[in-house]
Amino acid sequence: IQSKLPDVGTSIFSVMTQLAQECGAINLAQGFPDYDPPLELQEALARHATSSGHHQYAPMPGLPRLREAIAHKTARVYQVPAPDATTEITVTCGATEALYAVLAAVVHPGDEVLVLEPAYDLYGPAIRLQGGIPIYVPLSAPTLQPDWDRVKAALTPRTRLVMLNSPHNPSGAVLTAEDLEALTALLIDTNILVLSDEVYEHMVFDGVPHRSVLQHPALRERAFVLSSFGKTYHATGWKVGYCVAPPALTTELRRVHQFLTFAVSTPTQHALADVLEANPTHDQELPAFYQPKRDLFRELLAESRFELLPAAGGYFQLARYARISPTESDVAFAQRLTREAGVAVVPVSAFYHNNHDDGLIRFCFAKQEQTLRAAAARLREL
Ligand code: PMP
Numbered sequence: 001i002q003s004k005l006p007d008v009g010t011s012i013f014s015v016m017t018q019l020a021q022e023c024g025a026i027n028l029a030q031g032f033p034d035y036d037p038p039l040e041l042q043e044a045l046a047r048h049a050t051s052s053g054h055h056q057y058a059p060m061p062g063l064p065r066l067r068e069a070i071a072h073k074t075a076r077v078y079q080v081p082a083p084d085a086t087t088e089i090t091v092t093c094g095a096t097e098a099l100y101a102v103l104a105a106v107v108h109p110g111d112e113v114l115v116l117e118p119a120y121d122l123y124g125p126a127i128r129l130q131g132g133i134p135i136y137v138p139l140s141a142p143t144l145q146p147d148w149d150r151v152k153a154a155l156t157p158r159t160r161l162v163m164l165n166s167p168h169n170p171s172g173a174v175l176t177a178e179d180l181e182a183l184t185a186l187l188i189d190t191n192i193l194v195l196s197d198e199v200y201e202h203m204v205f206d207g208v209p210h211r212s213v214l215q216h217p218a219l220r221e222r223a224f225v226l227s228s229f230g231k232t233y234h235a236t237g238w239k240v241g242y243c244v245a246p247p248a249l250t251t252e253l254r255r256v257h258q259f260l261t262f263a264v265s266t267p268t269q270h271a272l273a274d275v276l277e278a279n280p281t282h283d284q285e286l287p288a289f290y291q292p293k294r295d296l297f298r299e300l301l302a303e304s305r306f307e308l309l310p311a312a313g314g315y316f317q318l319a320r321y322a323r324i325s326p327t328e329s330d331v332a333f334a335q336r337l338t339r340e341a342g343v344a345v346v347p348v349s350a351f352y353h354n355n356h357d358d359g360l361i362r363f364c365f366a367k368q369e370q371t372l373r374a375a376a377a378r379l380r381e382l
């Protein structure tokens, strides 16, 4: 068969998790918590899964009560007018489906899509499957903030979409209001759309709030903004996310969503609606939940030979391993770390279309304290 993605192997997240399982390693590779979602959420799902009436297709755009709850939450968190639950919010099968559906909905063959690199591994292949052309703009080392002059230089009459990700996977870098103003100035007189992947919106540290595209009206009117309940409720396996976008863009998204998955699991949506209604401010607890994990992990590795990069948001920590192994590729080092030291990590070259290798690995710190301590004990031996 003639492959449509001949250069794409199995996602690094699957590869490293499988290797971790084979080696019995502590898995700090793929991004997922090793703790469960809030009990109320589990109980809500059990309730809906074992009662009559919530087992058939949900409405294509998502359960109305869940979309209403999302609208209220969005207005409260970002201090903006609530998005219209009927015309501006679509519940999707994780942010993953939303990313793919948005790209399928708006990218025509030959369109250019601007991607800031390093970037989440899905972006490039999903653009190419639409016949789009990813245009990669490097984020500036060492903080991996965007260089808006480089972005400006990369825009052409064929640019269809700019992709943003803040807090950023893998670096944790967060965009500021000034960043979003700079982007607004570049896009104001164009038809270029924005796809803003904000799945780590509630994992921000040191009192710095997440700045959403939804807070910038001139961007919001041309943007698809994505969130993930998998991240917010420690439930990556539930695969529920959503997209907020103006009515005309939402119409286009739903044209694809209806043929991609049609709808999202019904009892799961009811459970999420229950907890959002009962405890609408759960998200406010997340910075204080995650910052101690980040701080503990950094403190535990301070005495190691890893050099830690800043981690302003998200749930990942980047580290340079040159003092341990100066010439080894990041893929080889990550595999050896998994096999020999018993700690699985992700090589950062997986986030570059050309496998650019800066000698960096990524740790996920969304783990229980005992897991972080056990991993750090092994890492400090190196
Ligand atoms: N975007 C980014 C940047 C992510 O890190 C992830 C999760 N790994 C996703 C999207 C996908 O989110 P979901 O699990 O809700 O599909």
Ligand code: GLN
Residues within 6 Å of the ligand: 011, 013, 014, 029, 030, 031, 032, 169
């Ligand atoms: N987003 C997660 C990560 O960056 C992985 C998601 C996946 O495995 N597809 O590790």
